[in-house]
Amino acid sequence: MDGARRAGAPSDEPAAWRLPASGAWHPGLGAAERQFFELSPDRPFTLEGGGLLHKPVLAYETWGALDADASNAVLVCHALTGDAHAHGAAHPPAQLTEGWWNDFIGPGRPLDTNRYFIVCANVLGGCQGSTGPSSLNPSTGERYGPDFPVVTNRDVVRSQWALGRHLGIERWLSVVGGSMGGMAVLEWGITYPQRVGSLVVIAASAEASAQQIAWSKVGRQAIYDDPNFVGGRYYDAPDGEGPHRGLANARRIAMIHYRSGDEFDRRFARHSEDPVLPLRLEQRFDVESYLDYQGAKFVPRFDANTYLVLNKMMDLHDVGRGRGGTDAALARIVAPTMVMSVRTDFLYPRPQQLRIVEALRSRDAIRVEHVDIDSDNGHDGFLTEPDQTGPPMGEFIDDIYKSAAVPPGAAR
Amino acid sequence: MDGARRAGAPSDEPAAWRLPASGAWHPGLGAAERQFFELSPDRPFTLEGGGLLHKPVLAYETWGALDADASNAVLVCHALTGDAHAHGAAHPPAQLTEGWWNDFIGPGRPLDTNRYFIVCANVLGGCQGSTGPSSLNPSTGERYGPDFPVVTNRDVVRSQWALGRHLGIERWLSVVGGSMGGMAVLEWGITYPQRVGSLVVIAASAEASAQQIAWSKVGRQAIYDDPNFVGGRYYDAPDGEGPHRGLANARRIAMIHYRSGDEFDRRFARHSEDPVLPLRLEQRFDVESYLDYQGAKFVPRFDANTYLVLNKMMDLHDVGRGRGGTDAALARIVAPTMVMSVRTDFLYPRPQQLRIVEALRSRDAIRVEHVDIDSDNGHDGFLTEPDQTGPPMGEFIDDIYKSAAVPPGAAR
Numbered sequence: 151m152d153g154a155r156r157a158g159a160p161s162d163e164p165a166a167w168r169l170p171a172s173g174a175w176h177p178g179l180g181a182a183e184r185q186f187f188e189l190s191p192d193r194p195f196t197l198e199g200g201g202l203l204h205k206p207v208l209a210y211e212t213w214g215a216l217d218a219d220a221s222n223a224v225l226v227c228h229a230l231t232g233d234a235h236a237h238g239a240a241h242p243p244a245q246l247t248e249g250w251w252n253d254f255i256g257p258g259r260p261l262d263t264n265r266y267f268i269v270c271a272n273v274l275g276g277c278q279g280s281t282g283p284s285s286l287n288p289s290t291g292e293r294y295g296p297d298f299p300v301v302t303n304r305d306v307v308r309s310q311w312a313l314g315r316h317l318g319i320e321r322w323l324s325v326v327g328g329s330m331g332g333m334a335v336l337e338w339g340i341t342y343p344q345r346v347g348s349l350v351v352i353a354a355s356a357e358a359s360a361q362q363i364a365w366s367k368v369g370r371q372a373i374y375d376d377p378n379f380v381g382g383r384y385y386d387a388p389d390g391e392g393p394h395r396g397l398a399n400a401r402r403i404a405m406i407h408y409r410s411g412d413e414f415d416r417r418f419a420r421h422s423e424d425p426v427l428p429l430r431l432e433q434r435f436d437v438e439s440y441l442d443y444q445g446a447k448f449v450p451r452f453d454a455n456t457y458l459v460l461n462k463m464m465d466l467h468d469v470g471r472g473r474g475g476t477d478a479a480l481a482r483i484v485a486p487t488m489v490m491s492v493r494t495d496f497l498y499p500r501p502q503q504l505r506i507v508e509a510l511r512s513r514d515a516i517r518v519e520h521v522d523i524d525s526d527n528g529h530d531g532f533l534t535e536p537d538q539t540g541p542p543m544g545e546f547i548d549d550i551y552k553s554a555a556v557p558p559g560a561a562r
Numbered sequence: 563m564d565g566a567r568r569a570g571a572p573s574d575e576p577a578a579w580r581l582p583a584s585g586a587w588h589p590g591l592g593a594a595e596r597q598f599f600e601l602s603p604d605r606p607f608t609l610e611g612g613g614l615l616h617k618p619v620l621a622y623e624t625w626g627a628l629d630a631d632a633s634n635a636v637l638v639c640h641a642l643t644g645d646a647h648a649h650g651a652a653h654p655p656a657q658l659t660e661g662w663w664n665d666f667i668g669p670g671r672p673l674d675t676n677r678y679f680i681v682c683a684n685v686l687g688g689c690q691g692s693t694g695p696s697s698l699n700p701s702t703g704e705r706y707g708p709d710f711p712v713v714t715n716r717d718v719v720r721s722q723w724a725l726g727r728h729l730g731i732e733r734w735l736s737v738v739g740g741s742m743g744g745m746a747v748l749e750w751g752i753t754y755p756q757r758v759g760s761l762v763v764i765a766a767s768a769e770a771s772a773q774q775i776a777w778s779k780v781g782r783q784a785i786y787d788d789p790n791f792v793g794g795r796y797y798d799a800p801d802g803e804g805p806h807r808g809l810a811n812a813r814r815i816a817m818i819h820y821r822s823g824d825e826f827d828r829r830f831a832r833h834s835e836d837p838v839l840p841l842r843l844e845q846r847f848d849v850e851s852y853l854d855y856q857g858a859k860f861v862p863r864f865d866a867n868t869y870l871v872l873n874k875m876m877d878l879h880d881v882g883r884g885r886g887g888t889d890a891a892l893a894r895i896v897a898p899t900m901v902m903s904v905r906t907d908f909l910y911p912r913p914q915q916l917r918i919v920e921a922l923r924s925r926d927a928i929r930v931e932h933v934d935i936d937s938d939n940g941h942d943g944f945l946t947e948p949d950q951t952g953p954p955m956g957e958f959i960d961d962i963y964k965s966a967a968v969p970p971g972a973a974r
Contacts, residue, residue: 199842364826367847368814372784396787406776429714435775437773
C-alpha cells in the first residue's frame, strides 16, 4: 500500500489485483472451445514493420459448420480488449468473459450459426491465446515482454488469411467487426479484394485521428508511469505484481471515451452511494465507483504489454500508408460494404464513417450501405445495440449469401 | 529513471522536472503585481464542508482604478489552472505564465482598464499565492498537504466577497469567468444576488455532470497512483521529487478534453516529426509530443495537492445543493446574465449552458443573453477567441455600467 491509500484515496484493489506470478496472462489457453493454429511453422512470420515471429500461434473459435463449397464462412474481428470468444459462456478461470457478441451470433441470430460458419481469432499481439508479448519467445525461452515487435492491422489480416486457408476457406462470405475489428475489416477489403464477399465496418475509421492517438497515448502513459511496469519485464515479479494500477487507469480513461456523456448522465448523474455530506476529498460519486470497478475487472484479464502493442496498432492504422493515400487504398475495395455509425460515438465519430462511405460511393460499381445506430452508449454502441445493429447486418450478409455474387476471377 | 525509460518510452522529463525541494509551490509569492489579503485574521475561516482555515490569505491583482462610488469594479474568476495574473507579462521565476486573459483586459479592451477596476484573486486551495495545500498550516508549522480541507465554489465566493469589502466594493459591476470561474460566477449570483450588477458565465454548468466527474477522477487517479505522491506529503522530498509524472499525465488527459477532435485534426492530423517508418512502439506522433510538452510545462507551475482539491471542488459544484435543487437555486439570480457556449466544447457542452439560460429566461424579470462561440478549440475556446468572446462581453458590461441599474434595496 503506498501513500495514495494512506491519504484516503478510495481503494480500487480487489483480491484478484495481485495475479499469480506466472501463467496468468494466457487465460484462454484452457478454454474448452479454443483451438490453436500454428501460423508459420516452417519459417518466421515476417511482420509489416520488419519484426519476425517464430512459430506464432493464433487462438480461434468457430461456430456452425462450413459448407461443402466453403461459401458460408464469416470472419468476426474483435476490438481492442476482445478475444476469440465472440460467442458462448464464460468459463472461469480460463475464460473470464462471456462471448462479447453473444447477441449477434447463434441459431437464428444475425450471424446465424445454422447457416454460417463463424470464425473469430484473437489478434497477433493479443493476450488471449494468440502469440503476444506475454508468450514465450521460442528463440530465448523467455516471455517477449518489451521485445515483442510492432504488429499492424495488416499483419493481423495476413495471419487471418492464413488461418482461413488452414480451415479450407479461400474466400470469406463476409468479414465483420467494430472498432479495432472494423479497421481489420477495411484492411481485409483492401489487401484481399477478391477473397472477401462483403464487409461490415462498424464504428471505425480509415485512419486513426489525432484525438484517437491522444487518448491512446495517455492510456499507454499510465502504464509506462507505473513503477511496476519495470520496462515491460514484470511477468516474473515474485509477488505477482505488475503495472496493474497503470493498466486500471488506462481502462478507466477508455471507459469514458467508449461511452457518452448522455449515458453517464442517465445512469449516474450526480448519484453517490458514498454520502456526499459531510464533504470529503475521498468521497466517490457513483460514476467513479463504476470506473474503479471497470478498472479492477479489466486487470485480471488483460496484459499491459498487449495493451501497449494493440493501442499502437490502432494509432498506426492508416489504410493509405504505402498505398498512395486513403482514397487510393479505399479504391481497392470491390466487396459490397456496410458501414455503421453510432450517433453518440465521440471516439470514432460519424464523419469518419461517412468519409469511408463517400470514398466507396464515388465508384458506382459497388454496393455501399450506411446505417446509423441510435444509442447513448457512444462507441460501445457497436456492442450494446443488437436490435439495431444485428438485423441490417444479418440481412446484408443474407443478401450477399443468396446472390452469391462472385467477382470475375475470384477463387471459389 | 524507471523501467518505462529502459523500455524506450519517450522521455517527457525536462530539466525542470525535479523542483527545488522547498518553496517551489508558491511561484506567485514574488510576483511584482501581486498583493495579499488576510481573509480572516481574527478567527478561523469556516468552510462549507466544516473545515477551518487559520489566517488564510488571498493573492490578488488589480488593474485600473476604483471609482469614487466604487461602481466600476469587475471581478474576474479564474479556471482550474489559472491564477490571479489575468493580465500582464510573465515574470519568471515568480510568475511563469503571462496573463491568462491578456486579450480581454487592458486599455480599450473589453474589460477596459481605463474605465473599470478589475480584480482577480487566486482561489482558496490554489497554489499561486492563496492559501492552499502547499501553504504552511499556522497550527502545525508544516505544509497542509493532504490535511487541507475540502473547499467549494461557495467558499471561494465568500472569500472573494470579503476581499471586495476590503477593497471598498460593496457591489460588483460584474462578475465574469469561464469554466471553474464560470461556476463561481453562478454561485456569486445565487449567494449575493444584490451584490452583483451582472454576470458573465462562460463554458460552465449549473452542476458537474457525471462525465466531468469521470474525467476529473482519472486525472486525480494518475496523481494518487504516482509513488512519489507519498500520501500528499511530498513537499520535503530531499531531491525535489513529487508526483510529477502523475500530474503530467493528468494534464495530458485534460488537454484532450479541453480541446477538440477538429482542432487536433487541423493542427496535428497524423503528422509525425519522429519518423513513422520503420515502425516502432516508441515512435511519437506530433499530437503525443504536444501532450508531453503540455504535461512538462504544467508540472513546474502547479501543485498536485491543489490539483486534487480544485478538481474535487468542481466535482462538488452543484448550485442546487442545500437550496432545493438547481431551478430553485438559479431562481435566486436577479442580475442580468450573459451565458456563453463554445460549439465544440465537449467537456462543458452547449446544452449545459442552455439549461442555465432556460432557467433564467423562465422569469421575465431579468435580462438573459446567450452567445455562441464558433471555435474548434473546444472548451478552451473561452480563452482563445477574444474576437468573439470579448466584444459581446464588453458591450454587455458597458450597458450595465451605463444604465447603472441598481436593484431596490441594494447597497451602493
